[in-house]
Amino acid sequence: MAKPASVIEMAARKVVALAGNPNVGKTCIFNNLTGARQHVGNWPGVTVEKKEGYFVYNGEKVRVVDLPGIYSLGAYSEDEVVARNYLLSGDAGVVINIIDASNLERNLYLTVQMLEMGTNVVAALNMVDEAEVRGIKVNTDKLARILGIPVVPTVAPKKRGMAELVAAAMQETMKSREPLKILYGKEVEEELAKLEALIDKHPMLTAKLSSRWLAVKLLEGDDYALRQVGKDILQQREESIRRIEENSGQDAESLIVEGRYGFIAGIVEETVTRRKTPEERLTLSDKIDKIVTHRVLGIPIFLAAMWAVFQFTFTLGDPLIGYVETFFEWLGGLAGAWITNEVLASLVVDGIIGGVGSVLVFIPPIFLLFLAISFLEDSGYMARAAYVTDRFMHTLGLHGKSFIPLLIGFGCNVPAVMATRTLENKRDRIITLLITPFMSCAARLPVYVLFVGAFFAQREGLVIFSLYLLGIVIAILMGMLFKTLFFKGEQAPFVMELPPYRMPTLKGTLIHMWERGYSFIRKAGTIIFGVVVLIWLLSNIPFGVPVEQSLIGRLGQLMTPIFAPCGFGTWEAAVALSFGILAKEAVVGTLGVVYGVGEEGLATAITQYFTPLSAYAFMAMTLLYIPCVAVIGAIKRETNWKWAGFAVGYTLAIGWIVAFLIYQGGKLLGLG
Amino acid sequence: MSNLQQLSPALEDYLETILELSEQEKVVRVTDIAARLNIAKASVAQALSNLKKLKLITQDRYGPVWLTAKGRAYAAGVRRRHETLVYFLVNVLGVDPAIAEKDACEMEHVVSSQTMDRLVAFLESKRYIPIGEANVQETEKSPKRLDELAVGKRAKVVSVNATGAFRRRLLEIGITPGTEIVIEGVAPLGDPVEVNVKGYHLSLRKSEAACILVQPT
Numbered sequence: 001m002a003k004p005a006s007v008i009e010m011a012a013r014k015v016v017a018l019a020g021n022p023n024v025g026k027t028c029i030f031n032n033l034t035g036a037r038q039h040v041g042n043w044p045g046v047t048v049e050k051k052e053g054y055f056v057y058n059g060e061k062v063r064v065v066d067l068p069g070i071y072s073l074g075a076y077s078e079d080e081v082v083a084r085n086y087l088l089s090g091d092a093g094v095v096i097n098i099i100d101a102s103n104l105e106r107n108l109y110l111t112v113q114m115l116e117m118g119t120n121v122v123a124a125l126n127m128v129d130e131a132e133v134r135g136i137k138v139n140t141d142k143l144a145r146i147l148g149i150p151v152v153p154t155v156a157p158k159k160r161g162m163a164e165l166v167a168a169a170m171q172e173t174m175k176s177r178e179p180l181k182i183l184y185g186k187e188v189e190e191e192l193a194k195l196e197a198l199i200d201k202h203p204m205l206t207a208k209l210s211s212r213w214l215a216v217k218l219l220e221g222d223d224y225a226l227r228q229v230g231k232d233i234l235q236q237r238e239e240s241i242r243r244i245e246e247n248s249g250q251d252a253e254s255l256i257v258e259g260r261y262g263f264i265a266g267i268v269e270e271t272v273t274r275r276k277t278p279e280e281r282l283t284l285s286d287k288i289d290k291i292v293t294h295r296v297l298g299i300p301i302f303l304a305a306m307w308a309v310f311q312f313t314f315t316l317g318d319p320l321i322g323y324v325e326t327f328f329e330w331l332g333g334l335a336g337a338w339i340t341n342e343v344l345a346s347l348v349v350d351g352i353i354g355g356v357g358s359v360l361v362f363i364p365p366i367f368l369l370f371l372a373i374s375f376l377e378d379s380g381y382m383a384r385a386a387y388v389t390d391r392f393m394h395t396l397g398l399h400g401k402s403f404i405p406l407l408i409g410f411g412c413n414v415p416a417v418m419a420t421r422t423l424e425n426k427r428d429r430i431i432t433l434l435i436t437p438f439m440s441c442a443a444r445l446p447v448y449v450l451f452v453g454a455f456f457a458q459r460e461g462l463v464i465f466s467l468y469l470l471g472i473v474i475a476i477l478m479g480m481l482f483k484t485l486f487f488k489g490e491q492a493p494f495v496m497e498l499p500p501y502r503m504p505t506l507k508g509t510l511i512h513m514w515e516r517g518y519s520f521i522r523k524a525g526t527i528i529f530g531v532v533v534l535i536w537l538l539s540n541i542p543f544g545v546p547v548e549q550s551l552i553g554r555l556g557q558l559m560t561p562i563f564a565p566c567g568f569g570t571w572e573a574a575v576a577l578s579f580g581i582l583a584k585e586a587v588v589g590t591l592g593v594v595y596g597v598g599e600e601g602l603a604t605a606i607t608q609y610f611t612p613l614s615a616y617a618f619m620a621m622t623l624l625y626i627p628c629v630a631v632i633g634a635i636k637r638e639t640n641w642k643w644a645g646f647a648v649g650y651t652l653a654i655g656w657i658v659a660f661l662i663y664q665g666g667k668l669l670g671l672g
Numbered sequence: 673m674s675n676l677q678q679l680s681p682a683l684e685d686y687l688e689t690i691l692e693l694s695e696q697e698k699v700v701r702v703t704d705i706a707a708r709l710n711i712a713k714a715s716v717a718q719a720l721s722n723l724k725k726l727k728l729i730t731q732d733r734y735g736p737v738w739l740t741a742k743g744r745a746y747a748a749g750v751r752r753r754h755e756t757l758v759y760f761l762v763n764v765l766g767v768d769p770a771i772a773e774k775d776a777c778e779m780e781h782v783v784s785s786q787t788m789d790r791l792v793a794f795l796e797s798k799r800y801i802p803i804g805e806a807n808v809q810e811t812e813k814s815p816k817r818l819d820e821l822a823v824g825k826r827a828k829v830v831s832v833n834a835t836g837a838f839r840r841r842l843l844e845i846g847i848t849p850g851t852e853i854v855i856e857g858v859a860p861l862g863d864p865v866e867v868n869v870k871g872y873h874l875s876l877r878k879s880e881a882a883c884i885l886v887q888p889t
Contacts, residue, residue: 072844298860391861498873
């Protein structure tokens with residue numbers, strides 16, 4: 001990191017973008033190029049992650065922009081739109097296109113699309129070692145000659161070819177290149193010529209775009225192209241599409257996609273030699289796959305993997321959480337003894353140190369979870385996990401990959417919400433986000449233990465289990481409801497690549513983990529901290545009065561009638577639930593304070609205020625109502641305030657309704 | 673045929689024609705059907721869209737027409753009825769073959785399946801016609817939906833019968849007509865399936881695979 005100050009302060013004039021299909025080692029190349037000098041943010045207006053970094057070449061600072069992994073420059077997903085708009089913006093002087101050497105055909109589709117746009121491209125023919133093992137040899141010189149761009153063979157994990165790649169990219173940057181022209185056959189070409197002639201009459205269009213590219217994109221039905229042109233061209237387009245279909249018996253879109261693949265097939269023919277026939281080529285990856293997705297073994301292996309992730313996150317994380325808590329208690333004690341002003345001491349100890357502590361306490365499980373998830377993703381198992389569970393999750397209206405966040409939710413909802421990031425489809429992601437808080441996390445367990453111990457002494461296990469089950473059932477019902485309510489008719493296809501298994505690199509996995517963990521601290525952390533301080537203020541104004549007379553106590557009294565039909569219409573319960581928003585286990589501590597008995601005498605104290613029925617309703621409420629502030633922060637981080645607000649509102653409503661039904665239904669059955 | 677609702681005579685004729693053409697030609701196109709039946713292309717397209725709705729045929733936009741397993745069975749049934757009637761008229765009643773052919777064309781559409789079944793059984797029992805099912809068999813090589821293809825089998829993509837963004841996605845990731853595709857496996861719970869296309873692995877839900885028509889190789 002120790003660079004001359006002049007370089008760091010210098011604005012980067014040259015910009016290199018990285019583009020490529022998913023699972024081709026793009027991230028690894030990005031890490032190699034930029035080292036630790038990277039920054040993760042979001043592309044404007046969307047939740048697609050934007051990674052930027054820089055490297056220094058010949059004393060000059062070069063910015064590197066990592067585009068999302070995509071198969072095409074269409075408008076199929078947010079990722080594709082982001083990548084296409086970025087390339088059109090002309091920000092990058094050159095694009096390094098990472099190509100999987102063992103899968104030239106599909107990878108070149110994106111390359112060809114960029115070349116058609118006239119983008120400066122340098123191809124990194126990555127994982128040439130892996131391809132060679134599979135008996136695939138690519139003639140790089142010939143490939144470079146045919147495509148008219150530099151092609152550099154690389155092996156990203158071993159950093160092979162990086163210097164050559166950078167040198168080639170710097171050579172190409174800012175060059176002006178003729179767009180590649182693919183011939184799409186007589187029927188299409190005739191119509192393209194008409195469209196081009198018409199586009200050429202509009203200097204406004206030809207000033208920024210090549211008329212041929214625009215014409216091709218118009219026939220493909222690209223929304224960006226359609227927005228650029230006027231009525232006359234649109235009319236010609238309709239006419240052209242009709243004529244192509246009439247004359248060739250095929251639609252224009254297919255002909256163009258086929259045209260590109262035809263061009264690519266020719267290149268592959270010329271440049272790729274295969275040693276063995278496909279039948280003999282059962283790679284190690286295929287062998288692993290045969291076991292991992294086996295009809296009988298597939299599910300047990302999946303469950304074992306999930307169990308391992310869960311154990312890794314929480315069994316390893318719990319002692320670390322303990323250390324963090326102990327540290328902040330110690331720090332609080334220290335500060336409390338040092339500050340003499342009572343109000344100030346309370347603010348610093350309970351508000352600020354408590355607030356920071358309640359953010360940092362999530363660090364161990366979040367980092368450990370993301371370490372595990374990064375490993376699963378980078379190794380290629382995550383796609384198989386989705387493949388194995390999709391049948392089941394699909395009936396719930398979810399994607400196979402939704403399973404992981406939901407499972408993690410039983411440990412802690414915060415990393416679970418963050419794990420939804422592995423879902424590419426927005427619809428799947430939001431539905432999963434919204435139902436994850438119903439997974440009964442570890443923090444709710446102390447509440448159950450307290451009430452079950454006091455009211456259901458003989459059937460503790462059964463009652464606690466019923467609450468977990470209640471959460472799952474509500475989650476399933478809500479998932480189905482949201483599917484029809486918000487995303488009706490929206491198709492979320494499952495088409496997904498099952499990438500070859502690879503051993504993840506330690507550095508790559510650690511960087512992956514750090515990015516996600518850090519973004520939690522930065523984004524969700526501020527929200528958590530803010531709410532902790534707010535609640536401190538509410539419970540301490542006016543200062544020095546018992547909780548009952550503080551703002552929060554008065555609020556609790558106001559809320560009493562609302563909770564009365566659910567069986568716990570006391571201000572103490574309302575205040576406890578309010579504090580539960582900080583962290584669900586705070587419900588126990590708060591009840592101890594407001595009943596004035598502390599946590600020890602609580603089990604006997606609550607028997608005076610609750611009946612078994614109202615206790616069960618209260619537990620259901622604790623399970624379902626507003627997720628804790630950290631979860632709200634995480635949801636905001638993954639979506640926006642709208643969805644975070646919705647999550648707060650609807651979970652509160654569901655919690656109240658379920659508690660109401662339990663209490664009133666129980667009374668009708670004579671249980672009260 | 674009893675589990676399928678009765679089609680209109682015209683649609684039955686279409687099915688029969690497609691079956692005949694598919695036995696003579698590699699692919700059946702709208703133009704061929706129009707020529708054979710001497711009907712305008714536009715009317716053919718209208719009828720085909722009805723058959724498509726009934727899942728008796730599949731057709732890529734403007735592409736070739738393929739009978740589904742259901743459509744093939746139905747068409748075979750129609751033809752069987754036709755042949756039985758002709759046989760009955762000519763060989764049992766002694767009607768002139770040309771007239772028998774014309775009458776059979778009219779009769780086959782109005783006779784109920786029950787009557788037809790009884791007639792066939794009767795003729796068979798009297799040894800008037802050889803015993804046997806409809807004389808069209810599903811062959812190994814006839815086009816089928818990708819989800820009907822067995823694990824380990826290879827096929828070539830014939831058409832992608834989807835629309836909009838989904839169709840585009842399938843085409844762009846390499847499932848284009850003519851591409852070789854292999855079913856690698858089925859997930860433990862029976863869905864989705866794993867396929868190999870252009871040298872890489874892809875998973876598809878069965879409902880999605882059903883949009884892809886393939887020709888086993």
